[in-house]
Amino acid sequence: FTAYEKIFSNPMIxxxxxxTVFVIVVGVSLNILMTSLGAYxxxxxxxxxxxxxxxxxxxxxxxxxxxxxxxLNVRDLGLxxxxxxxxxxGAISTYNLIILRTAFKAIPDSLVExxxxxxxxxxxxxxxxxxxxxxxxxxxxxxxxxxxxxxxWFNASIYLKSREKWPLQLV
Numbered sequence: 001f002t003a004y005e006k007i008f009s010n011p012m013i014x015x016x017x018x019x020t021v022f023v024i025v026v027g028v029s030l031n032i033l034m035t036s037l038g039a040y041x042x043x044x045x046x047x048x049x050x051x052x053x054x055x056x057x058x059x060x061x062x063x064x065x066x067x068x069x070x071x072l073n074v075r076d077l078g079l080x081x082x083x084x085x086x087x088x089x090g091a092i093s094t095y096n097l098i099i100l101r102t103a104f105k106a107i108p109d110s111l112v113e114x115x116x117x118x119x120x121x122x123x124x125x126x127x128x129x130x131x132x133x134x135x136x137x138x139x140x141x142x143x144x145x146x147x148x149x150x151x152x153w154f155n156a157s158i159y160l161k162s163r164e165k166w167p168l169q170l171v
Contacts (some may be wrong), residue, residue: 015024015164016171019083023167024149027087031145032138034091035100040126042097043104054101061094067158074159085159086152086167093148096141104130 007013012133041047042054079085107130115125131138153169160166 008171012163012166012171013168016166018060019165020169023083023086023152026083027090027149028142028145029118030087030091031093031096032142035093035097035141036126036131036138038092038097039100039104040122040130042101045109057094057097071158076118080159081161081165082159083165086149086155089155090148090152093145096144098139100134101125103134107133141150 041055042050044050047053073088074080074085077088079088111129111133112125115129120128151169153167156165156167156170160170163171
């Protein structure tokens with residue numbers, strides 16, 4: 001119990017937990033929003049250049065720019081020493097986008113067409129038809145993104161300068 005007393009007597013532990021919870025809640029919300037919008041667009045039939053766009057998205061899975069261009073992007077966006085630097089660069093995971101796109105494509109076209117006949121536009125179709133049918137897949141993606149944010153300490157060590165913004169893993 002002495003080790004636990006020493007750990008919890010450190011005031012940075014509580015701050016680290018709060019920062020981690022913030023990054024997880026805001027990050028996962030943004031991740032699911034962006035991934036859902038991208039997957040819905042890519043799952044639509046008749047999208048111009050849809051195959052080409054998907055090719056370039058899959059290409060990023062195998063070739064990345066690396067650490068230096070990522071750092072330069074974050075710096076140029078003015079996100080150094082901001083919690084958003086832990087959230088925005090990884091707003092969409094290619095792997096998760098492919099998973100959700102596949103789930104969206106599995107929805108019968110008749111459901112989407114009937115919603116269109118009832119006067120629904122794309123946002124209403126996404127919110128009222130597609131997302132409710134794919135909730136198990138979205139639950140898995142919430143878990144994937146949550147674990148990814150929970151374990152992310154490397155970006156925090158690069159982008160965050162002030163200790164008050166460090167997540168628990170860096171503390």
